[in-house]
Amino acid sequence: MGTDAFEITVNFVKMVLIFLMMVQIVPLLVWVERRGSAYIQNRFGPNRVGPLGLMQLLADAVKFLTKEEFVPGRGYPFIYYAAPVVAMIPATLALNALPLSIPIHVEAFQMMGSSWGPYIFKFQGYDFGIGIVFVLGVSSLAAYALLLAGYGSNNKYSMYGALRASAQTISYELAMGLSIVGVILLFNTFSFSEIITQQAGPLSFGFMGRNVEIGWLPNWGIFYQPLGALILFAALFAEANRLPFDLPEAEGELVAGYHTEYSGFKFNMFFIGEYGHMLVASILMVIFFFGGYTLYPWLTPETVAAWFTGFSPTQASLLTALVLHVVMMTKVVFFLWIFIWVRWTLPRLRYDQLMDLGWRTMLPWALFNTVATAIIVLIARTGGVN
Amino acid sequence: MLWEAIGFYSLALFLLFFAFKTITVPNPIHAALYLVLTMIGVAAVFFHLGAEFIAGVQMIVYAGAVMVLFVMVLMLFDLRAEIRSFSRGLFSGALKVMSAAMLAGLALGAANSSVAILEAPAAPLGGGDITRQLGIMLYTKYLYAFEILGILLLVVAVGVVSVSRIKGGTHARH
Numbered sequence: 001m002g003t004d005a006f007e008i009t010v011n012f013v014k015m016v017l018i019f020l021m022m023v024q025i026v027p028l029l030v031w032v033e034r035r036g037s038a039y040i041q042n043r044f045g046p047n048r049v050g051p052l053g054l055m056q057l058l059a060d061a062v063k064f065l066t067k068e069e070f071v072p073g074r075g076y077p078f079i080y081y082a083a084p085v086v087a088m089i090p091a092t093l094a095l096n097a098l099p100l101s102i103p104i105h106v107e108a109f110q111m112m113g114s115s116w117g118p119y120i121f122k123f124q125g126y127d128f129g130i131g132i133v134f135v136l137g138v139s140s141l142a143a144y145a146l147l148l149a150g151y152g153s154n155n156k157y158s159m160y161g162a163l164r165a166s167a168q169t170i171s172y173e174l175a176m177g178l179s180i181v182g183v184i185l186l187f188n189t190f191s192f193s194e195i196i197t198q199q200a201g202p203l204s205f206g207f208m209g210r211n212v213e214i215g216w217l218p219n220w221g222i223f224y225q226p227l228g229a230l231i232l233f234a235a236l237f238a239e240a241n242r243l244p245f246d247l248p249e250a251e252g253e254l255v256a257g258y259h260t261e262y263s264g265f266k267f268n269m270f271f272i273g274e275y276g277h278m279l280v281a282s283i284l285m286v287i288f289f290f291g292g293y294t295l296y297p298w299l300t301p302e303t304v305a306a307w308f309t310g311f312s313p314t315q316a317s318l319l320t321a322l323v324l325h326v327v328m329m330t331k332v333v334f335f336l337w338i339f340i341w342v343r344w345t346l347p348r349l350r351y352d353q354l355m356d357l358g359w360r361t362m363l364p365w366a367l368f369n370t371v372a373t374a375i376i377v378l379i380a381r382t383g384g385v386n
Numbered sequence: 387m388l389w390e391a392i393g394f395y396s397l398a399l400f401l402l403f404f405a406f407k408t409i410t411v412p413n414p415i416h417a418a419l420y421l422v423l424t425m426i427g428v429a430a431v432f433f434h435l436g437a438e439f440i441a442g443v444q445m446i447v448y449a450g451a452v453m454v455l456f457v458m459v460l461m462l463f464d465l466r467a468e469i470r471s472f473s474r475g476l477f478s479g480a481l482k483v484m485s486a487a488m489l490a491g492l493a494l495g496a497a498n499s500s501v502a503i504l505e506a507p508a509a510p511l512g513g514g515d516i517t518r519q520l521g522i523m524l525y526t527k528y529l530y531a532f533e534i535l536g537i538l539l540l541v542v543a544v545g546v547v548s549v550s551r552i553k554g555g556t557h558a559r560h
Contacts, residue, residue: 079419128438129438130438130439130442130517133438133439133442133443133446134438134442136442136445136446137429137441137442137443137444137445137446137449137450138445140445140446140449140450140451140454141426141445141449141450143450143454144422144454144457147454147457147458147461148419151415151457151461159461162461163458163461163462166454166455166457166458167458169454170451170454170455170458173446173450173451177446190439190517
């Protein structure tokens with residue numbers, strides 16, 4: 001938490017801000033989804049309310065808040081009410097554990113008649129040494145929101161959606177975890193910040209006792225783990241229940257799947273959870289394979305810090321962190337757009353196709369990737385001896 | 387220290403409550419959901435003890451994968467018949483007595499060995515190195531047990547696949 005009142009307050013505000021960031025990105029993503037789908041399908045999309053149709057989101061929010069609340073008579077009210085809340089927890093916890101920029105160093109300063117010692121604030125809610133395991137563990141709880149919604153509603157379609165969701169989550173979690181094992185082996189750490197730090201330089205690696213360096217390429221994970229990146233991205237689609245893996249809510253078959261009985265703000269909370277998962281998934285892709293908040297030749301912590309030499313150390317640190325945060329969010333927005341792009345391009349998979357893809361295609365390839373990475377990393381680190 | 391004690395005892399109270407509910411709730415799905423909460427609580431206890439990696443793995447494997455499977459399978463069963471077959475009869479009565487005896491034995495054993503836990507460990511482990519030490523232990527000292535467990539799970543997986551192929555299903559042999 002912190003050692004004094006200032007540090008504790010800042011750390012608390014930080015967590016709330018990150019949560020608000022997740023909630024606030026939802027209306028923007030909904031807008032991008034509508035306008036983007038319209039663009040892809042050669043339509044206009046919502047463009048009447050306000051400039052570019054942006055006020056449509058405000059109208060939607062009012063609609064969500066004023067809709068009739070409804071509880072199915074024969075369901076389980078407690079579980080029915082708990083499910084939307086549970087839907088938001090995993091994404092929030094995972095997002096708070098992800099570093100969004102470099103730590104901010106605050107020098108000692110005077111405030112309210114007393115001096116406040118130097119601080120280091122991390123640009124994330126909390127930092128455990130084992131960030132990757134924590135995020136995987138928390139996001140594996142995401143299936144419960146869907147299960148609880150399906151069970152609590154006491155509705156056949158909701159139940160089908162919940163059962164499909166749990167089967168899908170279990171099938172794709174294995175491939176997801178295994179594809180991340182390759183990354184952990186490669187960077188030899190469980191910490192997100194360390195993974196990003198290792199990707200900040202030019203592409204260089206030691207192989208059989210020689211050092212290979214390619215100066216014009218960044219040291220990104222995608223160049224070492226292309227197969228792992230592909231499998232992880234596909235599995236993250238399944239974890240976020242996005243098309244082509246949106247069988248839990250397949251509206252052509254199951255009315256609306258697990259959230260058939262939900263209306264108003266409870267429905268909106270499921271939506272926030274889903275978009276939160278998309279956000280976490282995009283950030284994970286950026287951290288593991290695309291350099292996180294660094295962009296090697298131009299924007300690394302060193303080069304950006306050199307821009308702000310005229311400022312005081314605290315200001316320079318803050319500005320550097322903000323610039324690098326913008327760099328990271330630009331990459332993240334690109335991946336969010338890919339999520340939306342894929343949704344309006346690919347059709348939904350059939351159920352047996354979904355299971356075959358998970359168990360017979362992605363799992364063997366992820367296993368192969370893990371074993372191959374382990375052998376190559378061992379040879380590269382020990383030079384073939386041992 | 388005081389706050390840590392408050393955190394631990396409230397966590398322990400919640401855990402005991404969830405575990406108690408798991409075995410007393412009549413509805414199997416509710417029992418499974420309470421078991422999920424218990425698993426998450428156990429992960430929190432591991433975290434509290436400084437074993438972050440074990441806590442994460444507990445979340446991924448037990449709270450995440452195993453319990454999702456449990457809840458899903460329970461939803462597919464005809465629960466009324468299951469409840470009836472397990473709520474009366476000599477056999478299930480004997481099972482109940484045996485479970486009670488096992489629970490009492492566990493509680494006694496835990497009470498007996500809890501004195502030893504209060505003593506300071508011989509060599510306190512470093513925070514980030516626990517995962518590395520765990521890996522080294524698994525692959526040196528406990529390698530045999532680890533590999534035997536792996537083979538056991540493989541046998542179970544092969545058995546399940548063969549049984550499901552014999553009894554029919556989507557991938558049945560015709």
